[in-house]
Amino acid sequence: MSRILPIITNPNPILRKKSEEIEKEKLSNKKLQELCLDMTKTMKEKDGLGLAAPQIGENIRLIVINTQDGPICLLNPRITKKSWSKENGEEGCLSVPSIFGEVRRHKKIDCLYLNTKGKKIKMQANGLLARVIQHEIDHLDGILFIDKAKNVKKIDEL
Numbered sequence: 001m002s003r004i005l006p007i008i009t010n011p012n013p014i015l016r017k018k019s020e021e022i023e024k025e026k027l028s029n030k031k032l033q034e035l036c037l038d039m040t041k042t043m044k045e046k047d048g049l050g051l052a053a054p055q056i057g058e059n060i061r062l063i064v065i066n067t068q069d070g071p072i073c074l075l076n077p078r079i080t081k082k083s084w085s086k087e088n089g090e091e092g093c094l095s096v097p098s099i100f101g102e103v104r105r106h107k108k109i110d111c112l113y114l115n116t117k118g119k120k121i122k123m124q125a126n127g128l129l130a131r132v133i134q135h136e137i138d139h140l141d142g143i144l145f146i147d148k149a150k151n152v153k154k155i156d157e158l
C-alpha cells in the first residue's frame with residue numbers, strides 16, 4: 001500500500017540542496033519504486049500538479065507530475081531543449097504554502113528522463129505541463145519558485 005508522505009516546507013535546508021543523480025543500479029530498487037508510488041499518492045492527495053523528491057525529504061533526482069494521461073514518474077529528468085519564447089503564469093508550491101506569484105518560464109521544452117523501468121524517454125511539453133516540469137526540476141537544483149516570482153501574494157489560510 002502506498003502512503004501519503006509529509007511535505008517539507010520552506011525554510012528547510014533540504015529544499016536548498018542540489019539533489020543527486022540516481023545511479024543506474026538503483027533503478028530496480030524496490031524502495032525507489034515504492035517512493036514513486038508514495039509520491040504519486042501524496043501529489044494526488046494534496047492536489048499538486050507535481051512533486052519533487054526533496055519536498056518529501058529525499059535529495060535525489062526524481063519527480064512525479066500529473067499529465068492528462070495520468071501521473072508519471074521521471075528519474076534523472078533533464079531539459080534538453082527550451083523554446084526561445086517564454087510566458088508568465090501563476091504558480092504555487094506545496095512546500096511554500098499560501099504563497100502565489102507569477103513566474104516567467106519557457107513555453108515549450110524537450111525533456112529526457114528514465115522511467116521506473118530504466119527506459120530512456122524523450123518527452124515534449126508545452127504550456128502548463130512544460131511549466132510544471134520546469135518548476136519541479138528547479139526543486140532538484142535547490143531553487144524555489146519564490147526565487148523567480150513577481151507579484152508575490154500571500155493568501156490567508158481559511
Ligand SMILES: [Zn+2]
Nearest residue numbers: 092093094095
Ligand atoms: Zn514546488
